[in-house]
Amino acid sequence: MDLRLSEPDRRFRDEVRRVVDAELDPATRSRMEAGRLPTKAQWVAWHRALARRGWSVPEWPKEHGGPGWDAVRRYLFRETLQAAPAPQPQQFGTQMVGPVLIAFGSEEQKRRFLPRIVGLEDWWCQGFSEPDAGSDLAGLRTTARLEGEHWVVTGQKTWTTLAHWADWMFALVRTDPKAAKPQAGIGFLLIDMRSPGITVRPILTIDGEHEVNEVFFDEVRVSVANMVGDPKRGWDCAKFLLAHERAGQARVGIAKERIRRLKRLAADARSPRGRLIDDASFRDRLAAIEVEVKALEITCLRVVACEARRGGEPRPDPASSLLKIRGSEILQALATLTLEAAGEAALAAPEEQPEPARNDPLSLPDWAARSAPLWMNWRKLSIYGGTNEIQRNIMAKAFLGL
Amino acid sequence: MDFELSEHQRLLRDSLSCLLRDRYGFDRRKAYARAPEGWSREVWHAFAALGLLALPFAEEDGGLGGGAVETMLVAEAFGESLVLEPWFATVVLGGGFLRHGASPDLRASLVPRLADGEVLLALAHAEPGATSAVAEVATRALRDGERWVVSGRKTLVLHGDVADHLVVTARVAGNPGEGQGLAAFLVPTNAAGLSRRVLRTNDGRRAADVVLEHVFVGERCVLGEPGAALGLIEQVQQEAIAALAAEAVGVMTLAHRLTVEHLKTRRQFGRPIGSFQVLQHRATDMLIALEEARSMAIYAAMSLAEPDAGERRRAFAAVKALIGRRGRFVAETAVQLHGGIGLTMDYAVSHCMARLVGIDAIFGNAAHHLACLADAGGLI
Numbered sequence: 046m047d048l049r050l051s052e053p054d055r056r057f058r059d060e061v062r063r064v065v066d067a068e069l070d071p072a073t074r075s076r077m078e079a080g081r082l083p084t085k086a087q088w089v090a091w092h093r094a095l096a097r098r099g100w101s102v103p104e105w106p107k108e109h110g111g112p113g114w115d116a117v118r119r120y121l122f123r124e125t126l127q128a129a130p131a132p133q134p135q136q137f138g139t140q141m142v143g144p145v146l147i148a149f150g151s152e153e154q155k156r157r158f159l160p161r162i163v164g165l166e167d168w169w170c171q172g173f174s175e176p177d178a179g180s181d182l183a184g185l186r187t188t189a190r191l192e193g194e195h196w197v198v199t200g201q202k203t204w205t206t207l208a209h210w211a212d213w214m215f216a217l218v219r220t221d222p223k224a225a226k227p228q229a230g231i232g233f234l235l236i237d238m239r240s241p242g243i244t245v246r247p248i249l250t251i252d253g254e255h256e257v258n259e260v261f262f263d264e265v266r267v268s269v270a271n272m273v274g275d276p277k278r279g280w281d282c283a284k285f286l287l288a289h290e291r292a293g294q295a296r297v298g299i300a301k302e303r304i305r306r307l308k309r310l311a312a313d314a315r316s317p318r319g320r321l322i323d324d325a326s327f328r329d330r331l332a333a334i335e336v337e338v339k340a341l342e343i344t345c346l347r348v349v350a351c352e353a354r355r356g357g358e359p360r361p362d363p364a365s366s367l368l369k370i371r372g373s374e375i376l377q378a379l380a381t382l383t384l385e386a387a388g389e390a391a392l393a394a395p396e397e398q399p400e401p402a403r404n405d406p407l408s409l410p411d412w413a414a415r416s417a418p419l420w421m422n423w424r425k426l427s428i429y430g431g432t433n434e435i436q437r438n439i440m441a442k443a444f445l446g447l
Numbered sequence: 448m449d450f451e452l453s454e455h456q457r458l459l460r461d462s463l464s465c466l467l468r469d470r471y472g473f474d475r476r477k478a479y480a481r482a483p484e485g486w487s488r489e490v491w492h493a494f495a496a497l498g499l500l501a502l503p504f505a506e507e508d509g510g511l512g513g514g515a516v517e518t519m520l521v522a523e524a525f526g527e528s529l530v531l532e533p534w535f536a537t538v539v540l541g542g543g544f545l546r547h548g549a550s551p552d553l554r555a556s557l558v559p560r561l562a563d564g565e566v567l568l569a570l571a572h573a574e575p576g577a578t579s580a581v582a583e584v585a586t587r588a589l590r591d592g593e594r595w596v597v598s599g600r601k602t603l604v605l606h607g608d609v610a611d612h613l614v615v616t617a618r619v620a621g622n623p624g625e626g627q628g629l630a631a632f633l634v635p636t637n638a639a640g641l642s643r644r645v646l647r648t649n650d651g652r653r654a655a656d657v658v659l660e661h662v663f664v665g666e667r668c669v670l671g672e673p674g675a676a677l678g679l680i681e682q683v684q685q686e687a688i689a690a691l692a693a694e695a696v697g698v699m700t701l702a703h704r705l706t707v708e709h710l711k712t713r714r715q716f717g718r719p720i721g722s723f724q725v726l727q728h729r730a731t732d733m734l735i736a737l738e739e740a741r742s743m744a745i746y747a748a749m750s751l752a753e754p755d756a757g758e759r760r761r762a763f764a765a766v767k768a769l770i771g772r773r774g775r776f777v778a779e780t781a782v783q784l785h786g787g788i789g790l791t792m793d794y795a796v797s798h799c800m801a802r803l804v805g806i807d808a809i810f811g812n813a814a815h816h817l818a819c820l821a822d823a824g825g826l827i
Contacts, residue, residue: 046449046450046451046452046516046745046748046749047448047449047749048448048745048746048749049448049749050448051448054448117448301827304825304827305827308825325818325821328821328822328825329814329817329818329821331821331825332768332817332818332820332821332825332826333768333772333817335765335820335825335826335827336765336768336769336817336820336826337739337769338826338827339743339746339765339769339826340739340740340742340743340746340769341739341742342742343742343743343745343746344738344739344741344742346448346450347450347742347745349448350448350449350450351450353448354451367734367735367738370735371735371739434728437727437728437731437732438724438727438728440731440734440735441727441728441730441731444731444734445707445710445721445727445730445731445734446707446711447707447710447711447721447722447727447730
């Protein structure tokens, strides 16, 4: 047993750090520091910078443009980006539809779509959830009716993250309404977002952000060439995708970055007992979270080391449910601590363009103004990608046989 | 990075689990616990025969040269069977002081007998009224020619009731709380001026209160450097925390396994209670806590090799804090999911709870170590 990284792996991590420091746009970084998504232009620019080094699809096999890293390097890469903080390669293409196409897609689909994912020439969005199909995804009702060489799609998707930026959607659609089981008769369909009959309507969340949308389909015609695999076996693709999505959800690097940041902020913030950083109750609570981050990190490394020994591309592992549950809970606890650190200043809404290093004693610090929106936004972490309750169901079944 | 066991380590784990399966079923454990000392000499000699008592000592001293991972495996297996024998006191604590602090001559005379199960050791460090801070030692040691004279009061000396020798920490200079001036001595329990009173611990073990009044200790029985033994005491305490963490993982494993079995077999409302989602989720949270604890036990074993003393101190504070909290969580959840049966003396789950609470308490509980970690600037 040995917890230390090998010398080549350490050098690899340093190289990733160096590239991030040299090439990440400071404006992108400061948006990430504020806990916001990058703008589309920022994200595309960064993704392409990674792509130029062959780093934009860490999990893919080499033949499709992957860098050929083992699980340890894939982990180090993602963690280093998180800790910077820098955006990850855009995930809808690289971690969701890409692996599905590699596993289930036709040769033509791979040729057509995979290279454009590597360079983020197509922005993908995920058409899974519907108003009546959330955790019970198999209850989805958007239909695709076969008419000659086209599937005709009618229905509605919701919570579609960044659909307003998307060129393409991968969607689950009901191809056989008379199938015996709800999971049967579902297809995995690739839909051009510029097709006639698609309407994208924003859903504004309480933090003031526009991340998610409703997407309506009214007799949208999609070529049969865009169906991935068997039109009645799309559920296999969905399960494959969801299991992949959960992998790497521990977000240890984000937690570390938030902790370092919170310590800096707490040196300036005040509590009734003096400086916040000197307040024993604050310090003990922060220390408790740091301990939990360490336990999560080692657990994550155990999963990663196991994967690295097995070799090859990532495979679904129910242990990733554990990582997702604890990763989300820890970030939410950090957001709570930051919110409390802000005190009354958490009431003020953030300004769109905060002055970088302003020393105006009359104005409230930007981090404090951001603390409430971030706290509210991060409630999503235990909801999306399979709620934490669904993750516990998965674990109870897989590990406990309950 | 590597989390795999070597062939040797796997062999150790398997033969140990075989021995415990044969000799340490819960009904047998009840019988061992009823003995006046609260454990079984016969089992102790079986441990000796398997080499468990010799394991961490260097081969030139009569040991087997095992490392942190071997100790982790033994502690975890002992935890899973709720083993009562004084392995922790004798091999981890007493043995730790011998390994790191004793002269070659003293090691040569004691280690082989300890390895054979003939000699029992205990650590007399904690004092009445002191906090868990390592340097809160008021017991005094004064030089008297070639000898030392030790006087003071010690408490919670685990297995001090049966030990043949005590490792006694004392102060040759300075005041309680100061890192400078600490020393450690090996004192036979039949020494003139040493008296003991037996205590019971809440987790079914024995301990002792010890009073030392002008106890003479020869130069040969000095452990480490008198006046500069803080590092030695900390090192043994860190090894002890690593062993406790692994033991806690074993105890939590047992508590979790019993709970999942209970959920599958106990029927209410016409079906197994494990079909209720709220109970499934709590059992899942126990599993998460167990895996976090396991990660920290591994982290502890690996951190023993960390060269930076400050870094090591922070790591062990983190380990003890997480083990304490997760241990108590698993214990209380196991009992809750069992209902009243989980509180009975007759059933193993209650003993898991008692031990996990005990493990939290030894060498500073979670609250103590969180405060230490926070004062040291945290981990990140």
